[in-house]
Amino acid sequence: MSEFAASPVLADSGLPYDLPDFARISDDDFLPAYDLALPAHLAEVAAIAENPEPPTFANTIGALEASGRPLARANGIFFNLEGADSNPQRSQIAQELAVRLTEHRNAIAMNPALFARIADVYRRSEALGLSEPQRRLTERKYRDAVRAGAGLDDAGQAEMRRIAARLATLTTEFSQKLLDDTNASAVHLPDEAQTAGLSTGEIAAARRAAAEKGLDGYLVALELPTSQSSVAKLTSPQVRDRVFQASVDRCARGNENDTRAMILEIVELRARRAQLLGYANHAEFVIAEETAPDPAAVADLLRELGAAARAAGERELARLREHHGGPLGPADVTFALAAWQRAQGGTDPEAGGIDEFEQYCELDAVLHDGVFAAAGELYGLSFTERPDLHGYHPDVRIWEVFDADGNGIGLFLGDFYARASKRGGAWMNTVVDQSGQLGTRPIVVNVLNLTKPEPGRGCLLSLDQLVTAFHEFGHAVHGLLSAVEFVSQSGTSVPRDFVEFPSQVNEMWALHPDVVTRYARHAETGEPAPAALLEAVRAAGDVESAHSTVEYLAAAALDLAWHRLSVDDLPDDVLAFEARALADAGLASDLIPPRYRSSYFNHIFGGGYSSAYYSYIWSEILDAETEQWFLKGGGLQRVLGRAFADAVLSRGDSADPVAAHAAMLGRPATIDPLLRRRGLAAATE
Structure with a gap:
C-alpha cells in the first residue's frame, strides 16, 4: 500500500523475512504509523461489514482474518521494544496506545453489521462444510465478539468500552511501575566484602551497575520473582536479608510506584x-x-x-x-x-559441587551445542548467525533458521543480557507470525536476563538459567515450526493453559545425556564436565x-x-x-x-x-507425560521429534490441542508422571 511507503515502521523493509529495519525506525515514527494503520484497518472492516453479498467464510471470516496487516506489523515491532528496551518516550506511547488499541478492538467487535455476518457464518458452519481450522476460526471470531460485548445493549456496550479502556491503562501502568520500582529497589553495597559468595562476573556486573548510577561500591539488581539468585549465594545473613526484603517490598512501599x-x-x-x-x-x-x-x-x-x-x-x-x-x-x-x-553433589574432588556446573555452561556453547543441536536432532533444524542483520538493540543477535531440506523457515532473535530498560524475567515474542494465507514466515524473539560478562569473557549460566534458556526456546520452536493457514492460529496462539506445554517439554533436553555432553565444557580450559558432576546435576534436577x-x-x-x-x-x-x-x-x-x-x-x-x-502446572501434566513418551521411544530421535511437531508444534490452534496430544500418546494424559516428577506421588497415595 503506497500510503505506508513513507513510514519506516510500515514500509516493506526489503530485508530477509521482512525483518524490520530497526536502524531506520525512531520512537517518533510509531504514533504516525498507528495514525495510518488504525483507520486503514477500520476501512477494511467496514468493507467486510457492508459487503452486499451474502456472508460466507471467505468474504467474512477469512477476509477479517487477513485484514489489519499494517497494524499487526506496528504492534509486532513496538511491543517487542516496549518490553525489552523501554524508555520514557516508549512508556508514554504505550500508555496512549493501550487506550487507542482497546477502543479500536471494541469498535470492530461491536460493529453490528459485522457481528451479524460473523454470527450468520457461525450458525451455518456445519452446513457450510468448513474444515477444522475454518470451523475453529469461525467459532473464535464469534466468541471473541460476544466476549467483547457485541451481544449487549447500548448501555452494556458503553460500560464495556469504559471498562476495557481503563483496564488497558491500568495494566500498562502496572508493568511500568514494576520496572521502575524494581530498578529503584536495587540494593547498594558500599563494601566489596558484602558481595562475598557472588561470582567474579556477578561482582563485576554489580560494580558496573553502581557506576552507571553514580555510586561507589556495588549495586545488586533485583530479579522478577520473590526468590533471588543472589540470595542463594550471598554469605552475609544481613545482606541476604536486605536483598530479600527489597524483593518482597516492591511496589508496596507507599511511594509513587505503589501498585x-x-x-x-x-x-x-x-x-x-x-x-x-x-x-x-x-x-x-x-x-x-x-x-x-x-x-x-x-x-x-x-x-x-x-x-x-x-x-x-x-x-x-x-x-x-x-x-x-x-x-x-x-x-x-x-x-x-x-x-x-x-x-548432594557428592564428595568426589574431581566432580566438585553442583554449583561448579555453571563453569561448564557458557552461553555460546549452550546455544550452539545444546539448544540448537537438540532442535537439529529432533526437528532437522539448522541455524546460521546473520551478523549482517541488525536487531533493535546492539546486544540482539539474529540467526536464520533452516529446515531439514535446507529451506529458510524464519528468523530467531536472541536478546540475552539484562539491562535497566528491560523488564524482568524471560519470555518469547513474535515480530511476525507464520501464515499460509498471508505468505508470512515467522520472526521470533527470546528474551532472557543474564548477567552481561566483562569484555572478552564468556557468559556463564546457572542451572536455573540453563533450564530457562531451553524453556524459552521451546516457545520459539513452537513459533518457528508453525504450519497453519490462518495467522491467529499460528504457533503459540493456543489456550493459555496449553501454551507452556511445548516449552516445558523442551526443558528435558537441557540435562539429557545426549545433549549435555556436547556443550558442557569448561569455559576456560575447554575440558568436558566430569561424569560425576553431570550425574550430580541431573540427580538434583530430577525432582523439583x-x-x-x-x-x-x-x-x-x-x-x-x-x-x-x-x-x-x-x-x-x-x-x-x-x-x-x-x-x-x-x-x-x-x-x-x-x-x-x-x-x-x-x-x-x-x-x-x-x-x-495455574497454566504452568496444568501444562506440566501434559509435559510430564510427553517426557516419558520421548524417553520410552529412545529420547533424542528424529522420528519422535517429527511426530511431536506434526501433532502439536506445527498445528497451533488449527486443531484441538489437547485432543491432538492425546492422539499422539494414544490416550489422554494422567497426573501420575507429574506427581512423581514433583516428588509428591507418595504423599497423595
Whole structure:
C-alpha cells in the first residue's frame, strides 16, 4: 500500500523475512504509523461489514482474518521494544496506545453489521462444510465478539468500552511501575566484602551497575520473582536479608510506584466485566476459553497438589534447618536450599559441587551445542548467525533458521543480557507470525536476563538459567515450526493453559545425556564436565524442590483467589486479602512466600495470565507425560521429534490441542508422571 511507503515502521523493509529495519525506525515514527494503520484497518472492516453479498467464510471470516496487516506489523515491532528496551518516550506511547488499541478492538467487535455476518457464518458452519481450522476460526471470531460485548445493549456496550479502556491503562501502568520500582529497589553495597559468595562476573556486573548510577561500591539488581539468585549465594545473613526484603517490598512501599490501589481497581473492573457478560467472576470468564473445564477443577488441582507440597515442604525445611545448623529466617531459606543441593553433589574432588556446573555452561556453547543441536536432532533444524542483520538493540543477535531440506523457515532473535530498560524475567515474542494465507514466515524473539560478562569473557549460566534458556526456546520452536493457514492460529496462539506445554517439554533436553555432553565444557580450559558432576546435576534436577512447588502453588492460588471475587465481595486491603487467601489455600508460610506477591505479580496484573497462572502446572501434566513418551521411544530421535511437531508444534490452534496430544500418546494424559516428577506421588497415595 503506497500510503505506508513513507513510514519506516510500515514500509516493506526489503530485508530477509521482512525483518524490520530497526536502524531506520525512531520512537517518533510509531504514533504516525498507528495514525495510518488504525483507520486503514477500520476501512477494511467496514468493507467486510457492508459487503452486499451474502456472508460466507471467505468474504467474512477469512477476509477479517487477513485484514489489519499494517497494524499487526506496528504492534509486532513496538511491543517487542516496549518490553525489552523501554524508555520514557516508549512508556508514554504505550500508555496512549493501550487506550487507542482497546477502543479500536471494541469498535470492530461491536460493529453490528459485522457481528451479524460473523454470527450468520457461525450458525451455518456445519452446513457450510468448513474444515477444522475454518470451523475453529469461525467459532473464535464469534466468541471473541460476544466476549467483547457485541451481544449487549447500548448501555452494556458503553460500560464495556469504559471498562476495557481503563483496564488497558491500568495494566500498562502496572508493568511500568514494576520496572521502575524494581530498578529503584536495587540494593547498594558500599563494601566489596558484602558481595562475598557472588561470582567474579556477578561482582563485576554489580560494580558496573553502581557506576552507571553514580555510586561507589556495588549495586545488586533485583530479579522478577520473590526468590533471588543472589540470595542463594550471598554469605552475609544481613545482606541476604536486605536483598530479600527489597524483593518482597516492591511496589508496596507507599511511594509513587505503589501498585496496591491499582490492583483493587483492576480486580473490581474485571469482576464487573464478567458480571456484564453473565459470568460469576473473572476466573469463570477466563477459564471458559481454556482447556481446563472450570475454576473449580483448577482449584481442586491446586488443593490436591498443595496438600502434598505442604507436607513435602515441612520435611524439606526440617532437613534445611539441620544442614544449616540453626534457625532459618525467610531470607535464609533460598541460601540454605542452595547449600543443601550443593552438598548432594557428592564428595568426589574431581566432580566438585553442583554449583561448579555453571563453569561448564557458557552461553555460546549452550546455544550452539545444546539448544540448537537438540532442535537439529529432533526437528532437522539448522541455524546460521546473520551478523549482517541488525536487531533493535546492539546486544540482539539474529540467526536464520533452516529446515531439514535446507529451506529458510524464519528468523530467531536472541536478546540475552539484562539491562535497566528491560523488564524482568524471560519470555518469547513474535515480530511476525507464520501464515499460509498471508505468505508470512515467522520472526521470533527470546528474551532472557543474564548477567552481561566483562569484555572478552564468556557468559556463564546457572542451572536455573540453563533450564530457562531451553524453556524459552521451546516457545520459539513452537513459533518457528508453525504450519497453519490462518495467522491467529499460528504457533503459540493456543489456550493459555496449553501454551507452556511445548516449552516445558523442551526443558528435558537441557540435562539429557545426549545433549549435555556436547556443550558442557569448561569455559576456560575447554575440558568436558566430569561424569560425576553431570550425574550430580541431573540427580538434583530430577525432582523439583518442595520450596519451588510451594511458592509456585501459592502464587497460582493467589491469582485464582483474586479473580474468583464477585463485585459484591471485593476487599479494600491488598496485603490483608493476600494473607487470607494464602491461609485459606493452606499455603501461607513465613518461610516460603509466593513466587510473586500481589504488588509485583506482573503475570496477572500487567500481563496476560490473569486467572491463568495455574497454566504452568496444568501444562506440566501434559509435559510430564510427553517426557516419558520421548524417553520410552529412545529420547533424542528424529522420528519422535517429527511426530511431536506434526501433532502439536506445527498445528497451533488449527486443531484441538489437547485432543491432538492425546492422539499422539494414544490416550489422554494422567497426573501420575507429574506427581512423581514433583516428588509428591507418595504423599497423595
